[in-house]
Amino acid sequence: MKITAIRTVVVNAIHRNWVFVKVETDQPGLYGWGEATLEWKTRAVIGAVEDLEQFVLGQDPRRIEHIFARMTKFSFWPLGSIGLTAVSAIDQALWDIKAKDLGVPVWQLLGGQVRDRVRVYTHLRRARIGAQVGTNDIGAFCAAVEETIAMGYNAIKLGFVPYCAYEATVPDLLHVEKTAMAVRERVGPDVAIMTDFHGRPASPEVAKAFIDVIAPIRPLFVEEPIQPGHASAMAGLARRVDCPLATGERLFTLREFAELAELQAVAHIQPDLSHCGGLTGGKKIAAIAEAGQMGIAPHNPMGPVAGAVALHFDVATPNFLIQEEAVGLVPWFDEVFDHPMRLKDGCWEVPTGPGFGIEINEEAAARHPFAPEIVPALEAVLGDGTIASW
Structure with missing residues (x-):
């Protein structure tokens, strides 16, 4: 062949x-x-x-x-x-x-099935374009969280932290604390809450200040509390906070993940199988994480092929924790793609067909051709005009 x-x-x-x-x-x-x-x-x-x-x-x-x-x-x-x-x-x-x-x-080639279902988490309103709600109105934000959970999920990742760079102001800290507590009160103890800092804090001190006010709601993890690539700084932060940390979506090489494991810098790693070398790279990263006693929660806010790849990886990975999904990103998702991501009780079911079980209707896909993207990162500007991390 x-x-x-x-x-x-x-x-x-x-x-x-x-x-x-x-x-x-x-x-x-x-x-x-x-x-x-x-x-x-x-x-x-x-x-x-x-x-x-x-x-x-x-x-x-x-x-x-x-x-x-x-x-x-x-x-x-x-x-x-x-x-x-x-x-x-x-x-x-x-x-x-x-x-x-x-x-x-594909999961058969990765070592075989080690679980009967794959737990997933989504974003606010399944990250549907145009349906997002900011935290300025805490009541409306909590209502959107509750609406999302009612779609069949028991885990959700939310953004609490504003653009902040080198300062965590008292008003921002109080608002984040109030928002986080309101969300936990609304969904109760049985829903896993994660929060993504997106590397917005420019120093471990700022990250710690925000983590400290969020920690009482017991998040499953805090993602990218600081910018990626500084494993020792992440390890130092991890030892000073009462909350599991996670990182990895913007890391790519075995060496980068090995440094996290060696320093026990985070509780969970988040490689993206569309960036870290595919399944060949992902399998090796998972082994590194297992050796470092770290869970693995693959990053995936992308399309259906990435979702199917992650599903098969998760089925066969012993130290898997939870999977990010983006099935609801656009309303025509299921029109263009035949895919195996089927949600039941907050989990994806184990696929049984050959390969990834994904097919793309190329004729339907052609109705959504390349176009310059709307770039939300362009809004990442502080009050004095400084460019912040998105």
Whole structure:
């Protein structure tokens, strides 16, 4: 079996363009899907996929580690977020092809089933574009949280922390504390609440100030309390707060995750399987996390291929904690995609079909072509005009 072509299919989802990668083979009807979505880097990622194609064409797609090495080692330069996103999508598609060729779900190739269902969490109103509610009106915010939980979830991730840089003002701290307590009171003790700081605090001291007022609601974890890439600073923060921390969506290499494990910097890591080397990279990162006694909660606010990939990974990963999902991001999600993400009692069911169980209606996808995204990060400006971290 040989790889004959690699194609990209772009679907605009308002805040991001989903980039799907289709790896085709010389076997009639046998191909694989991967996802290379990287916010606001669409054309760069497509170019990276095209650059990598020369290392992949003519290869046997079932030799996944071999092709992974061809893409990463022949590239010579460290690939970074754009290059590794392209690698990840191609890698995912190879797993899809191999599992389809064998007639088994991908999770069988990852070591087999270790759980009967995959717990998931969503965002406010399932992150539906145009349906978000800010925390200025705490009552309306809590009502939206309650509405979201009623959709069948028992876990939700929320943003409590404002743009703040090097200062946590008293009014901001009091408002965050009041909001967090109101949410916990509204949903009760049985709903898991996570909060994403998005690296907005520019120092561990600011992060600690906000964590301290949120900690009493017992969040499952606080995500990216500081900017990624400084494992020792994260470890120092973790030892000073009474709350589990998590990070990893903007980390890519085994070395970066190994540093977190060595320093026991966080309780849980969040690799994105569309950025960290696909399933080939993800499996190794999960083993590093297990050795470091850390849970794994894969990042995924993206499209359906990324969701299906994460689902199969979660089914077969022993130290899995919870999965981020974005099935409700756009109203036409199920019109364009046949996918295995089926919600029941706050969990996804274990898929049984061959491959990832994902199919894209390319004719329907063409109705949502590439367009410049709406970039919410542009709003990340402090009162004095300083650019903040989004």
